Amino acid sequence: AQSVTQLDSQVPVFEEAPVELRCNYSSSVSVYLFWYVQYPNQGLQLLLKYLSGSTLVKSINGFEAEFNKSQTSFHLRKPSVHISDTAEYFCAVSLSGYALNFGKGTSLLVTP
Amino acid sequence: GAVVSQHPSRVICKSGTSVKIECRSLDFQATTMFWYRQFPKQSLMLMATSNEGSKATYEQGVEKDKFLINHASLTLSTLTVTSAHPEDSSFYICSALGGANSPLHFGNGTRLTVT
Numbered sequence: 001a002q003s004v005t006q007l008d009s010q011v012p013v014f015e016e017a018p019v020e021l022r023c024n025y026s027s028s029v030s031v032y033l034f035w036y037v038q039y040p041n042q043g044l045q046l047l048l049k050y051l052s053g054s055t056l057v058k059s060i061n062g063f064e065a066e067f068n069k070s071q072t073s074f075h076l077r078k079p080s081v082h083i084s085d086t087a088e089y090f091c092a093v094s095l096s097g098y099a100l101n102f103g104k105g106t107s108l109l110v111t112p
Numbered sequence: 113g114a115v116v117s118q119h120p121s122r123v124i125c126k127s128g129t130s131v132k133i134e135c136r137s138l139d140f141q142a143t144t145m146f147w148y149r150q151f152p153k154q155s156l157m158l159m160a161t162s163n164e165g166s167k168a169t170y171e172q173g174v175e176k177d178k179f180l181i182n183h184a185s186l187t188l189s190t191l192t193v194t195s196a197h198p199e200d201s202s203f204y205i206c207s208a209l210g211g212a213n214s215p216l217h218f219g220n221g222t223r224l225t226v227t
Binding site: 004009036042043044045046090098099100101102103104105 | 116118144146148153154155156157158161205207209215216217218219220221
């Protein structure tokens with residue numbers, strides 16, 4: 001079975017500071033990896049995904065994640081966060097790309 | 113705008129009653145829908161996968177007779193929590209898939225409280 005561990009339940013950070021949200025996965029076979037974001041009172045939105053190819057994937061709003069097979073990690077990073085990035089972030093793993101196993105989520109709180 | 117509508121967003125019911133949650137794809141046909149459950153401070157746990165016109169596939173440990181899933185059309189799947197108990201109180205989220213190469217869209221979730 002595949003599983004995901006998000007090591008930090010909450011990450012407070014000041015605006016314009018860099019941030020890293022950690023995600024480690026466990027699987028004996030190749031998997032797809034995802035980061036989803038959930039803004040307050042909204043559904044989950046896909047932020048970025050790794051299916052194959054380049055291990056560094058980027059989103060349109062400045063986030064990026066790097067697939068590291070040797071460390072079984074898929075950490076999410078942003079060099080400079082905004083207040084509007086405050087949200088819950090979920091890392092997920094899947095064999096098929098559709099039936100997802102999620103981590104517990106990391107609450108990113110950006111303050112002025 | 114939202115492409116998957118989940119209704120209701122919140123529901124409170126008494127122990128022993130049944131509650132139906134709807135998940136609708138608004139501008140696409142959803143061949144497959146997924147139902148998740150999330151406890152406070154916990155992961156979203158996949159409960160079941162439903163394909164239009166066929167029986168849902170439940171994950172290990174999920175009681176299929178308690179959590180009835182119906183996917184009768186390409187735009188609607190329903191989850192019915194039968195004979196609800198306080199331990200069924202949770203956040204239920206659906207997601208819908210339009211096809212093999214389509215993105216996965218999530219609903220906004222339903223907060224169920226059983227008193």
